[in-house]
Amino acid sequence: MMNENVEQHNAHGGFPWKHVIGLILSLALTLIALWIVVSYSFSTTFTLASIIILAIFQALIQLLFFMHLNESKSRVWQIIAIGFGFFTAATVVVGSLWIMAYSL
Amino acid sequence: MIADIKAFLSDFLVLGDPLIYGADISIVLSMVAIVFVLSYFKKWKWLWKEWLTTIDAKKIGIMYIIAALLMLFRGGIDALLMRSQITFPNEGFLDSQHYNEIFTTHGTIMILFMAMPFIVGMMNVAVPLQIGARDVAFPYLNALSFWLFFVGAMLFNLSFVIGGSPDAGWTSYTPLAGAKLDPGPGENYYLIGLQLAGIGTLATGVNFMATILKMRAPGMTLFKMPMFTWSSLITSLIIVFAFPVLTVALALLTIDRLFGAHFFTIASGGSPMMWANLFWIWGHPEVYIVILPAFGIFSEVISTFSHKKLFGYKAMVWSMVLISALSFVVWLHHFFTMGNTAAVNSVFSISTMAIAIPTGVKIFNWLFTLNKGRIEFSTAMLWALAFIPNFLIGGLTGVMLAIAPADYQYHNSYFLVAHFHSVLIGGTVFGMFAALHYWWPKMFGHVLNEKLGKISFWIFMVSFNICFLPMYFVGLMGMTRRMYTYPEGLGWMPLNVVITIGAFGMGIGFIVMVYNIYWSARYGKRDKTGDPWGGRTLEWATTSPAVEYNFAHIPKVETADAFLHMKEKGTTGQISKAPFKPIHMPNNSGKPFIQAWLMFFAGFGLVFEWYWLAIPAAAATMLVMAFRSFEYHDHHYIPVEEIERTESATGRLN
Amino acid sequence: MSSVASNQSNKPYEPLEYSTEDGRLRILGFWIFLGAEIVLFSCLFATYLVVHSHTAGGPTSKELYDVKEFMIETFLLLISSFTCGLGTHELRRHNAKGIIIWLIITLLLGLGFIYMEVNEFVKYATEEGATVGRSAFLSGFFVLVGTHGAHVSLGILWMTSIIIQLAKRGVTAVTARKVFIVGLYWHFLDVVWIFIFTAVYLTGMVL
Numbered sequence: 001m002m003n004e005n006v007e008q009h010n011a012h013g014g015f016p017w018k019h020v021i022g023l024i025l026s027l028a029l030t031l032i033a034l035w036i037v038v039s040y041s042f043s044t045t046f047t048l049a050s051i052i053i054l055a056i057f058q059a060l061i062q063l064l065f066f067m068h069l070n071e072s073k074s075r076v077w078q079i080i081a082i083g084f085g086f087f088t089a090a091t092v093v094v095g096s097l098w099i100m101a102y103s104l
Numbered sequence: 105m106i107a108d109i110k111a112f113l114s115d116f117l118v119l120g121d122p123l124i125y126g127a128d129i130s131i132v133l134s135m136v137a138i139v140f141v142l143s144y145f146k147k148w149k150w151l152w153k154e155w156l157t158t159i160d161a162k163k164i165g166i167m168y169i170i171a172a173l174l175m176l177f178r179g180g181i182d183a184l185l186m187r188s189q190i191t192f193p194n195e196g197f198l199d200s201q202h203y204n205e206i207f208t209t210h211g212t213i214m215i216l217f218m219a220m221p222f223i224v225g226m227m228n229v230a231v232p233l234q235i236g237a238r239d240v241a242f243p244y245l246n247a248l249s250f251w252l253f254f255v256g257a258m259l260f261n262l263s264f265v266i267g268g269s270p271d272a273g274w275t276s277y278t279p280l281a282g283a284k285l286d287p288g289p290g291e292n293y294y295l296i297g298l299q300l301a302g303i304g305t306l307a308t309g310v311n312f313m314a315t316i317l318k319m320r321a322p323g324m325t326l327f328k329m330p331m332f333t334w335s336s337l338i339t340s341l342i343i344v345f346a347f348p349v350l351t352v353a354l355a356l357l358t359i360d361r362l363f364g365a366h367f368f369t370i371a372s373g374g375s376p377m378m379w380a381n382l383f384w385i386w387g388h389p390e391v392y393i394v395i396l397p398a399f400g401i402f403s404e405v406i407s408t409f410s411h412k413k414l415f416g417y418k419a420m421v422w423s424m425v426l427i428s429a430l431s432f433v434v435w436l437h438h439f440f441t442m443g444n445t446a447a448v449n450s451v452f453s454i455s456t457m458a459i460a461i462p463t464g465v466k467i468f469n470w471l472f473t474l475n476k477g478r479i480e481f482s483t484a485m486l487w488a489l490a491f492i493p494n495f496l497i498g499g500l501t502g503v504m505l506a507i508a509p510a511d512y513q514y515h516n517s518y519f520l521v522a523h524f525h526s527v528l529i530g531g532t533v534f535g536m537f538a539a540l541h542y543w544w545p546k547m548f549g550h551v552l553n554e555k556l557g558k559i560s561f562w563i564f565m566v567s568f569n570i571c572f573l574p575m576y577f578v579g580l581m582g583m584t585r586r587m588y589t590y591p592e593g594l595g596w597m598p599l600n601v602v603i604t605i606g607a608f609g610m611g612i613g614f615i616v617m618v619y620n621i622y623w624s625a626r627y628g629k630r631d632k633t634g635d636p637w638g639g640r641t642l643e644w645a646t647t648s649p650a651v652e653y654n655f656a657h658i659p660k661v662e663t664a665d666a667f668l669h670m671k672e673k674g675t676t677g678q679i680s681k682a683p684f685k686p687i688h689m690p691n692n693s694g695k696p697f698i699q700a701w702l703m704f705f706a707g708f709g710l711v712f713e714w715y716w717l718a719i720p721a722a723a724a725t726m727l728v729m730a731f732r733s734f735e736y737h738d739h740h741y742i743p744v745e746e747i748e749r750t751e752s753a754t755g756r757l758n
Numbered sequence: 759m760s761s762v763a764s765n766q767s768n769k770p771y772e773p774l775e776y777s778t779e780d781g782r783l784r785i786l787g788f789w790i791f792l793g794a795e796i797v798l799f800s801c802l803f804a805t806y807l808v809v810h811s812h813t814a815g816g817p818t819s820k821e822l823y824d825v826k827e828f829m830i831e832t833f834l835l836l837i838s839s840f841t842c843g844l845g846t847h848e849l850r851r852h853n854a855k856g857i858i859i860w861l862i863i864t865l866l867l868g869l870g871f872i873y874m875e876v877n878e879f880v881k882y883a884t885e886e887g888a889t890v891g892r893s894a895f896l897s898g899f900f901v902l903v904g905t906h907g908a909h910v911s912l913g914i915l916w917m918t919s920i921i922i923q924l925a926k927r928g929v930t931a932v933t934a935r936k937v938f939i940v941g942l943y944w945h946f947l948d949v950v951w952i953f954i955f956t957a958v959y960l961t962g963m964v965l
Contacts, residue, residue, distance in 0.1 A: 016847045023840040030832060030955070037960045038825065047964050055956040059949045066843040066945045069789075072776055077317050078789040081344075085793035088345045089800030091432050096381055096804035099436055102444050241783045306794060314787040344790055348798035356805065356901065365890045365897035366814070367805060373812030373894035382801060726915075733919050736932065 022065030029054050029061075115288075118268050121202065123185075128265055157692040159243040161228045162650060164250045166547055168225030169540070171254060175218040176614070178261065182210035184611055191604040193592040203588035204271040205290070209264065211274025212294065215394070216301055217257040219528065222536040223397040224253070224308050227336045229543055231312060233643035233650055234330045236321025236659045236666075241314035243690045244738070249304040249311065251700030256301030259707050263293035267711065270294035273586065275387070276357070278368035278379040283361040289711045295358045296707040300700075302350050309343030312336055321642070323661035327421070330641040330664075331407075331414060335400025338424045339393050342431060346389035353382035362713060377442055384435040392431040395527065396424060398535025399466060402488045405538050406470050408637055409485035410477025413665065416469040423462035430459050440511045449508040456506035463499060467492065482637070483557030487538035490565045491530060498526025501576065516586075519579030522572045529568055537561075537617070544624075545631040545648045553628055556620035560613050567609025574599040574606075632755075640665040645679055647754045653687045653742060656680050656751055680756035684748065686741040693738070699728040773850055774934035781935040788939045792946050799950050802905055803957055806898035810965065814893035817886045819962030824878075828959040831874045832951065835910075838867035839948035846941045852929045857937055861921050864944065868914050875907050899958065906954055909947050916940055 033051045036042060042050075063069040069078055118124045142148050155163060185206050189198045198206065228246070232239055240246050263269045267289035272281035281291050316337045320329065329337075357379065359365045366372040368379045407414040414420065436444070436452035470492060479485070501523040505514050514520055544552045578599040583590065590596055635644040645667045646655055657679050663669045670676045702725045709718025751757040775781050810819065842864040848856030879900070882888040890900045920940050924933050 016844055019840060019843045019847060022843070023836070026836050026839075026952075027833075030836065030952075033956065033960060034825075034829065037963050044964055048961060051956050051960050055952050058952045062839065062945050062949045062952070066839055066846075066948075067942055068846075071773075072782065072785060074318065074782065074786045074789075077313075077786060081313075081790045081793035082796070084341065084345055085796035087429075088432055088797045089803075092349065092385055092797065092800045093804045093807065095385070095433070095435075096378070096808055099381055099444060099448060100375060100378060100808045102448070241787060310787050310790045310794070313790050314783055318783055318786060344794045345797050348794045349801050352798055352801035352805075359890070359897070359901060363890060365901065366894045367809070367897050367901075369894075371814075372816075372892070373809060373814040374897075375809060375812070375894065378805060378808055382805070385801070730919060733916075733936075734923065736927075 018065055022061050025061050025065075026058055029058050116266060118265055123202075124265060131265065152694070153692070156697050157247075157694045159239075159247040159690055159692055159696070160652065161232050161240045161243065161246055162547070162654075164246055165225045165228030165230075167250060168221040168228060168253070169547075171257060172218050172222035172225060172536075173618075175213050175221070175257060179210050179213040179218055180611060180614060182206045182213070184607060186210065187604040187607040189588060190590065191597075191600050193590050193594075193597055195589055198588065200588045201271065204273075204586070205264065205269035207586055208270050208273050208276075208294070209260075212260065212270070212298070213257075214528075215274065215390070216298060217253075217260065219394040219532050219536075220301070220305060221253055221257075223339070223394060223532070224249075224305065226332075226397060226401065226536065226539045226543065227308075227312055227339075229547055230539075230643055231316065231333055231336050232319075233546070233646065233654055234333045234641050235316060235319060235324060236642045236645075236655060236661065237315065237319040238654050238658075238687065239690065240311050241319060242311050244693055244696065244732075245307050246311055247693065247696035248699060249307040251696050252304030252307070252703065253301045255700045255704035255707070256297045256299070256304065259300065259704055259711070260293055260297030262708075263290060263297075267293065275380075275383060277383075278357065278360075278376045279370055281357065281379075282369055282376075283364075284369065292358070292361060292711040292713075295354050295361070296710050299351065299354045299358070300703055300707055302347055302354070305343055306347040306351070309340040309347065312340040313344060316340070321658050321661050321666075324666065327418065328661060328664045328666065330400075331403035331417070331420060332397070332400035332641075334421055335396045335403075335424060338428045339396045342389045342393050342396070342428050345432070346386050346393065349382060349386035350390075353379065353386065356382070358710070362710065377439070380439050380442065381435075384438040385432075387438065388435040389431045391527075392427055394532045395535075396427065398491075398532050398539075399424070401535045401539045401542070402470060402491055403473075404641065405484045405488040405542055406473050407665075408542075408640055409480045409482055409488075410474050411480070411638070412473055412477040414469070415472035415475075416465075417664065419465055420469055423465045426462045427459060430455065430462070434459060437506055437508075437511070440508045441515045453506055453508040457503055460499065460503050467496065482541070483552070483554055483561055484538045484542040484637075486558065486561045486565075487534045487541070490561070491534045491538070494530030494534065494565075494568070495527060497573075498523055498528075498530050502527065514579070516584050517579035518575045518583045518585060521585045522575035522579060525572050525575070529572070534565075537564075542637070543643075545636045546634075546643055547649060548625070549649045550624055550628040550630050551636055552624045553620050556616060556623060560616035560620060563616060564610055564613025567606045567613055569606070570609060571603050571606025574602045578603070635667075640668040642667050645670065645676060647756065651750050651754065653689060653747070656684055656687075656747055677756075680751050680754075682748070682757065684744045684751075686743055687747060688739060688741055690739050691737075695728055695732055699725055702728065773938075774852065774929065774931055775849070775938040778931045778935075781931055784935055785939060785942075788942055792942065795946065795950075799902075799905070799953070802898075802902040803953065806902045807957065809894040809898045810962075812894040814895075816893040816896060817882075817888045819895070819899075819958075819965070822882055822886060822888060823959050823962045825963070827874065827878055828955065831871055831878075832955050834867050834871040834874065835948050835951045838864045838871070839945050841867065842941050842944045846938060849929065849934055849937050854924055854929045857929070858921055858924055861917055861924075861937075865914055865917055865921075868910055868917075868944075872907060872911060872914070875903070879904075903954060903958065906947065906950050909950070913940070913944055913947060917944070 033054045036047055036050055063082065069075065069082065072078065113119075142151060155167065158164065185198065186203065189195055189203055228240070270276070270290040270293055272286055272291060272294075276291065276294055279285055281294075316329070316333055356365070356367045360367050360369065360374075366374040368374050368376050370376060403414055403420060434452055434456045436448060437456045440449050440452070481489075501519070505511055505520065505523060541552050541557055544550075578596055581596060581599075582594070583596050631648040634647045636648070637644070642659055642661075643650075645659060659666065659670065659679055667676070670678075702721050706718050706721035706725060709715065709721060748757065775785065841860050845857045845860035845864065848860060888896050890897050917940050920933075920936050924937065927933050
């Protein structure tokens with residue numbers, strides 16, 4: 001773990017490559033998602049599925065490249081907190097849509 | 105002009121009901137009495153310095169528990185009023201509106217302002233001591249949590265004398281709770297009061313997760329933690345991920361009522377069932393939030409008074425972890441009867457039944473802990489032993505209710521009422537009473553009287569069964585919940601008479617317990633050792649009550665049941681052994697108290713839609729937070745001489 | 759493990775914000791809070807998606823959303839997340855001036871985003887008659903997007919206060935922790951926006 005930190009330290013001494021790569025990736029993913037939608041050339045299911053997957057990738061980029069999710073000594077707990085948050089969020093969204101599909 | 109004032113007052117104050125006038129008078133009298141006593145004994149400064157501004161978890165815990173007992177009294181009076189109304193057919197003691205208000209406040213208060221502060225109070229009292237820490241991770245936030253809970257509870261309780269109580273049930277289902285069918289401040293009180301308390305609880309969850317994960321004594325790995333600490337960790341986790349849902353649900357209904365949105369209205373495309381959906385996404389995990397700490401307490405008490413190691417420690421932990429995940433995927437079973445498809449109802453039916461498995465594992469672990477143990481029938485142990493069969497009845501009827509097709513018969517009948525009282529009283533309340541007797545010496549330095557304790561236990565426990573067992577049957581006979589009266593000739597009266605007798609019996613049991621608290625404070629045995637029960641965990645390693653900094657030296661932990669191990673090795677003296685080092689402690693602060701009361705006024709403004717009050721109070725709240733952000737000198741060191749003085753006063757320093 | 763590090767440099771590197779017990783606790787606590795925030799937003803997303811088609815004869819998502827506008831909003835936030843990250847990068851170099859410059863740029867981008875969003879809301883309300891009380895769909899839209907906007911606004915106030923503290927006190931263990939945490943908050947709001955961009959705007963173009 002210390003090794004990683006040392007590497008990060010060195011990286012931080014110079015040009016912020018990690019951040020620049022993160023920015024380029026996030027802009028690229030955003031534009032791909034936009035293109036999939038406005039080209040109107042794919043089925044609705046494919047369009048929705050692919051933009052959701054792209055959004056999840058974007059979220060991971062923010063968490064790993066910008067937020068340093070896995071850097072501190074408590075990273076296990078940080079990852080569990082965010083992971084359980086996503087688990088609950090998915091349950092809430094999917095469950096609500098499924099349940100409410102049949103009612104007012 | 106005078107007519108205007110009259111009209112305003114008749115809306116603002118609740119007029120015309122002798123019961124409410126009685127409450128008005130008693131509230132004013134008790135306020136006057138409190139002010140008089142504080143002034144006469146010159147205790148205002150003491151109150152401010154020792155309690156209102158404290159950020160010591162032990163004191164915050166005590167304040168939570170006092171509030172919980174007061175709310176238990178209020179909720180209990182509500183229950184007795186309801187029972188008085190439906191003992192006999194066609195009674196006219198309460199009218200339907202008043203009855204609606206009372207069952208609403210009874211449910212809300214008992215869950216959110218009694219059970220919640222009771223468990224959070226116990227966590228504050230015991231968790232830092234059990235893990236060998238000096239305080240929680242964020243003591244300032246902890247004080248803010250308490251005061252937010254407190255003002256939320258005050259705001260909610262204010263409703264019945266100012267403006268009128270909420271009357272749409274503790275679940276506050278829409279569209280009944282919407283602006284159209286339920287205008288006026290009553291439901292707003294519910295929404296804002298719960299919102300304030302809920303934010304406080306969410307902060308508590310974050311606080312205790314960080315505390316337990318990061319502040320354990322050296323050597324205390326996760327699987328060496330006391331079981332109550334484990335249950336507090338899992339509870340905090342559920343709080344963190346469930347309470348935001350309540351926050352959103354309450355906010356959306358508030359926006360509906362105050363700003364004309366259409367989330368839950370029938371008109372303009374709103375979805376009334378979405379409220380039930382969101383409410384129970386929070387509501388079901390909430391059930392586990394109030395039961396898991398009780399499980400933790402039973403584990404501690406049963407192990408201590410069986411004089412045996414807890415059986416199946418790892419199974420206990422993993423079953424709780426499993427419960428925490430499962431608790432988020434069962435919520436629909438609260439509204440099977442909304443008429444969903446077979447697929448939806450089946451999935452939630454099965455996931456609900458699955459929770460019985462880890463819970464059953466825990467029951468067997470407690471039984472095996474008792475097996476061949478040297479059982480000591482203390483009051484705390486009696487509550488723990490009574491829990492097992494009583495909770496089992498509630499648990500098994502819960503599995504019956506989980507069968508979706510059968511639920512159409514049980515739903516909203518007294519069978520359901522009996523079920524959730526069996527688990528909530530038989531589980532949570534028994535657990536809190538066990539904890540009260542178990543940790544009382546740690547909180548106050550004296551033991552509660554065992555004889556009075558046992559009298560109150562037997563009266564309460566027997567009355568509890570007299571009250572709730574017949575409810576299952578009257579429910580199967582067709583009596584539904586929330587009906588304010590019933591006609592003659594249905595055959596419900598005899599059982600209802602029995603139920604009411606049981607309810608008043610529980611009231612008597614509670615009075616004996618309160619008398620025990622008074623008696624023991626005056627004459628109870630003082631606990632000089634810090635370890636009155638032959639305890640196994642670290643909270644018994646320090647003095648009773650624990651000193652401000654909990655431990656002069658942080659204990660080193662080698663095994664589970666760390667204090668028992670220290671006693672066996674003869675190293676208990678290490679904690680108070682000189683030389684000392686200065687101890688870093690956070691400063692007391694009045695800001696949490698002030699901020700919470702500002703939020704109270706903001707909330708009160710929203711209840712009456714008085715934005716001239718709500719907006720400045722909310723802005724002032726932000727200002728207090730900004731001041732806090734710029735505060736850098738918020739801690740101090742306790743000098744070595746003071747530690748020496750404190751330690752020799754406890755007789756622990758040689 | 760520390761021996762490996764000290765072989766490579768005399769001082770084992772540890773970021774300043776993690777150097778005190780208090781800093782470590784607060785950073786972990788903030789991550790846990792962000793877990794709670796994920797759930798909070800998920801409920802608003804769930805509600806919005808459930809009522810998305812409940813337009814009650816009012817404007818629909820296809821009629822309202824404008825690609826150019828929400829793309830500008832998205833780019834403003836994405837780039838602000840990057841500049842905020844550069845603030846953290848400068849924090850690791852203990853360069854107070856660098857942090858302040860990047861945070862101010864972040865603030866300006868954030869203000870631009872809020873300006874765009876307020877304009878968007880006002881346009882919907884005045885030109886299309888789309889207000890929070892018009893239909894369930896619009897209630898869901900305004901509360902979901904508005905809650906995010908309120909978070910960003912709070913973040914702007916918060917970041918301003920951190921910049922002042924940093925200017926007064928320089929980079930210390932305490933201010934470093936504060937800069938790091940406000941950065942976490944800002945990046946998190948970008949994560950939420952990505953999902954709003956996807957589930958509200960892009961999906962609103964399709965369905």
